[in-house]
Amino acid sequence: MSDQDSPKDSGISRRKFLKISAITTSAPLVLGPTVLEVEGQEVHVFGPGKVPIALNVNGKRLTANLEPRFTLLDALREKFEVTGPKRVCDRGTCGACTVLLDNKLVYACSVLAIEAQGKQIVTTDGLAPQGQLHPVSAAFVDNDAQQCGFCTPGFVMATKAFVDKHPNATPDEIARGLGGNFCRCGTYAGIKGAVAQLSGQQQKGGA
Amino acid sequence: MAENTYQWPDASKRKLIGKRMNRVDGPVKASGRAKYTYDLVRPNMLYGDSVKCPYAHARVKSIDTSAAEKMPGVKAVHVIHGPDDGAKGEVFWAGTDIVAVAAVDEPTARDAVRAIKVEYEQLPHLVLNDKEPNLAEAEKSELYKVASKETVGDPNSAFQQSEVTHEGYYGSPVITHCCLETHGSVAEWPDKDHLFLHISTQNVPGIGEQVAKAIDMPASNVHVHQDHVGGGFGSKLGLDPWGVAAAQLSKKAGGVPVKMMLNRATELETAGCRPSAYARVKVGAKKDGTLLAWESYAWGSGGPGAPGSLAIPYVWKVPNQQKQYVGVVNHIGPSRAWRAPNHPQMCVITMGALDDLAAKLGMDTFDFVKKNIDLLDPRSKIYSEELDVANDLMQWKARWHPRGDSDTLGIPMEAISLQIGDNQYPPDSASGGSSTIGGVSSATFRAATDAKRQLIAKVAPALNAQPADLEVADGRVRVASDASRSLSWKEACSKLGAQTLTVRGTNPGEGDLTNSGVGGVQMADVSVDTETGIVKINKMVAVQDCGLVISPKQAESQVLGAMIMGVSYALYEEKVMDQTTGTMLNTNMDNYRLAGIGDVGELVVRLMTGPGYDERGVIGIGEPPTVSPGAAISNAVANAIGVRVPFLPLTPDRVLEALEKAQGEGGRA
């Protein structure tokens, strides 16, 4: 679910990172990224210490000074109070922090905030204007696909991306496509109902 | 007419009760706008973290916080469990909080935690529990609480009369609550005497007093607030050290808000678990299936307080019984109420043994249950009706075949299990013990009735009528015999002037609006891959009695949720402890696995409603359907592979081991 299929997005590979790490420690302690040349490419090096970052979240530009070790999830939640994405496992297992990054689904706990700069970030809170309900959220409500609701925003994002890609999903596709999110209260029957509703299928009670 | 007694309206007069409606807080949750405790960001908020004891049993010798205190960004340090706390600093489970810190952000708080030095003296520990305790040794040891032997009827002669007997092992391990919103709070002191506490709790009304007691201040000075809770399942009823620590840190930091939420590992290791229950069981019956005798030696553990005895055989009034129970004290995070405390474990043991007995008798479990239905008194009739409904939904009779015939391995086989929900917890204001719907609906209904009565009394003069002649219908207050003399609800309320009606519902109160004790039947259809040992749920059916259903959509969701949780604990969940280090090994959600959307199969719910059920009033449904999925799935697997996998969860390794053992014994029976 992360950026694996487009290595360019991550900007810097782990191997290259190891190679240049010696340089970064000797770089002066300044705010803002240092630009280094590694294997003929420009690479931004952030930190140590706080650096200014700018994120584009739900169409708004938000800025803060953060240590580079902040994840996108923590930046969204603690710095910008965008709390639709939840922190549950904090290691890319549960999907509660799912957001769209340039229209691709990612676990926000597994992306650094500095890496998300320059990209369009969409969270559940930003799917519809205040006071309105996005059709995916509405389908969740209609099918009672939320109990405590803590997994729900992540599931809504995953479902949105999923039905956009699979307008007429089979049960197997649902099992795989929404298998990256977990719900403790057990709302899966409702979520299947929501997917069916969104696919314009006859809704099967409890199935 | 103005009601002056409290009665649920007749079916013909119900407007909203029993209608399929959307959850009121659905939109705010599904749009990501609901604010949970974890979501709060208060002005100038600090972040709390803590040093946790790495040992299962130890004594804190010394603590050095000086380095942490000097770190930039660290605003408060508070010792939770020092060398003089408790029994000379003794710690009973790994993950116990020792020192808390508050800092400007989480990374700084984490750094501060690393800078604190704690010296421990390690003590011997016990964290495992699945071995059968030796009774003679247990009686001598502090780590075992031996319950007295219980006898019903004459078990010895009943076993002699039994033509068929069966003996087997059954059980389920310690599992955790794994609330998706971890435990924690945001505490602040608006002034030096008042605490404002946001806390993730199931017990908003009661938690303030507990905090106040813990930090020795008047309860009236604690303001508790919570908009939504991200799951509790019984683990968020009482106060935790973290709730108190956040308040202490905030006080030390001059009153600014401190947010202290557990991380996932600590949540899993320390914030509640369901005790284990294991048993060696012997059962006996006549050839025609008449159940005569039960004998069990059972044990279980769940932290430093050994769990109380098990009420087995569960639900069945077996006429002759001999029972012994040993509670094991061990060094793991303490157990807490877990959605129908002890019932799922008791159901797994009981229904496993009876299912195996039926197999030995060569009987379909369905017929075995029907044959002995009188032993399910006082709910024999309900169970019998539910069995028939479940049979229809699962096509049980058409699909069942005896275990002996199942040498085609891997084919889907069905299982049946019975369960009862026990709602005999006193109604209270916390959200636990399935008292929410019973407590809240009745109280709300009474309050609404009182409010209506008072309103009618106020507006009667305006309509030139006696209160008794008025009725409320279609949004108007009108004279019952002359609908043209009416006021809209708004006009009627305006007659109240500035004085608002405040009515509080109480529970219990006048009128019998709630009932307790329900029965349900669940069936499971599974496939087992005998090469890999993987169990797959094809279909589950739950037929559930819960009295008058107020809101069917949500009642069904509760049952579905319980079944899904049941799949989780039946197939995946186990708190895996390591005896060498004394710590929990699977403290993350990769290895503490929950069921996913593709794991639950087709789920069918039928609520028993209508005449004969509605009259019983409102009954909570959160717990009862959680009870039997484990038993249903375990029995289905036994039926599919022809041999019992004794302990939950039914993981591939356990399934393969059971198969291998059966083959080694020269056949599967």
Ligand code: FES
């Ligand atoms: S919090 Fe990010 S995947 Fe669980």
Ligand code: FES
């Ligand atoms: S609704 Fe509670 S975790 Fe999914």
